[in-house]
Amino acid sequence: MSDETHHERELGGQLLASVSRSFYLTLKALPKELREPISLAYLLARTADTIADTALVSTTVRLDCLQSYRSLVRGSGDVQSLAATLISQFCTQQSDDAERRLMEKFADGIAWLRTMRPTPLAAIQNVLEHIIDGQMLDIRRFPADGRLRSLATPAELDEYTWLVAGCVGEFWTQLCATELPGALDPAIATAQMQDWGARMGKGLQLINILRDIGEDTRDGRCYLPCQPGEIQTEWSLWLQTCTEHLECGLRYVQHVNHTKLRYATALPLLLGIQTVAKMRTTPWDRILQGVKISRLDVASILAQAAIACRSPAALERLYRKLAQA
Known part of the structure; x- marks a missing residue:
């Protein structure tokens, strides 16, 4: 029997492989105790990265979305509202099919996060906040x-x-x-x-x-x-x-x-x-x-x-x- 959770099977397979490229080799090599929380953290970080890098969406919208995402990571905010924005404004701007599917699966990624035990959850929340802060800083420093x-x-x-x-x-x-x-x-x-x-x-x-x-x-x-x-x-x-x-x-x-x-x-x-x-x-x-x-x-x-x-x-x-x- 597989030791993977439902969310790990749904999101941690082909989608994770398509957006993580060479790092997928590391993720699949991890001991099972670490594979799920690190795979989830990577997938959520890549989602934030795609939001930040979608230059055809205005700076204001990207910053607002990242700020909302940061709040959702901590458990506050409307998941469906941000998910709808990502589908309506970001999906159509992706030239890479994997990046588009990442936007489409945003709500599923947050749902996976909600299943984490308290200790790995706190670690994931903390690292994602830093990563999102870095991406927001990047957008502000380099206006297009x-x-x-x-x-x-x-x-x-x-x-x-x-x-x-x-x-x-x-x-x-x-x-x-x-x-x-x-x-x-x-x-x-x-x-x-x-x-x-x-x-x-x-x-x-x-x-x-x-x-x-x-x-x-x-x-x-x-x-x-x-x-x-x-x-x-x-x-x-x-x-x-x-x-x-x-x-x-x-x-x-x-x-x-x-x-x-x-x-x-x-x-x-x-x-x-x-x-x-x-x-x-x-x-x-x-x-x-x-x-x-x-x-x-x-x-x-x-x-x-x-x-x-x-x-x-x-x-x-x-x-x-x-x-x-």
């Missing part, structure tokens, strides 16, 4: 008026990467500690694991920012705190910061005791460090076109990780190898 804008300071970029991804590392650690006792190395304080997890999340978000630098600047967004003529130099500096964050991610994964959880946690880190290695050796004109690793690379990392994740030392050897690829 044709002008190129940059973040003002390194602190603003650090804040943004924490809000949309670093907080996920803390959420992940919290759930591991409460839902799968013994999964994390008891010799390491939970606060230290949360810090390493947050830095891993920030590093993974920086990868997205750095590899999408060309597309984002063409759309009027520069997440790097610099003037237009300084982008390439600043990009190199933040690539180094990204690498330092991922080093913390390596320490995090090495102190996950549960083998299956270590594998699931290591996958985004290993895919990330290979992407960093590729960006480091790619000419700038190609960087501006976008960088990603191939499906063959992904398949190779999956196969190697299945063996390497059996021990922290083997995992580190694979990480160092991919960092030099």
Whole structure:
């Protein structure tokens, strides 16, 4: 008999796979105690992301919808009213069929959230509030008026990467500690694991920012705190910061005791460090076109990780190898 709930079967299968792409590999590899709350949190975060990114809908409407969504996550507000708005104003603007279905299933996602036990529910509510705050901040900072804008300071970029991804590392650690006792190395304080997890999340978000630098600047967004003529130099500096964050991610994964959880946690880190290695050796004109690793690379990392994740030392050897690829 399947250990999946009704909502997990309905929303956590094809729909989740279609919107999570490579991260679906991590979600399906998770131990069953963590799979449902983390899958739900990811699906709800992707819903918020789609609301924020639907540029054909006015800024005011998107911000209002995100604010209503934030309230619903905490249990107040009219689910059907927001669901109707998403169907009438957002569904028709989606070029991707998976994003359209995500909008259509909004009310079902909230219903799934309502089934969570108190401890994972509180963790999901907390991380979603941070993510939605980051998305609202993003919309306000980058109005779609044709002008190129940059973040003002390194602190603003650090804040943004924490809000949309670093907080996920803390959420992940919290759930591991409460839902799968013994999964994390008891010799390491939970606060230290949360810090390493947050830095891993920030590093993974920086990868997205750095590899999408060309597309984002063409759309009027520069997440790097610099003037237009300084982008390439600043990009190199933040690539180094990204690498330092991922080093913390390596320490995090090495102190996950549960083998299956270590594998699931290591996958985004290993895919990330290979992407960093590729960006480091790619000419700038190609960087501006976008960088990603191939499906063959992904398949190779999956196969190697299945063996390497059996021990922290083997995992580190694979990480160092991919960092030099």
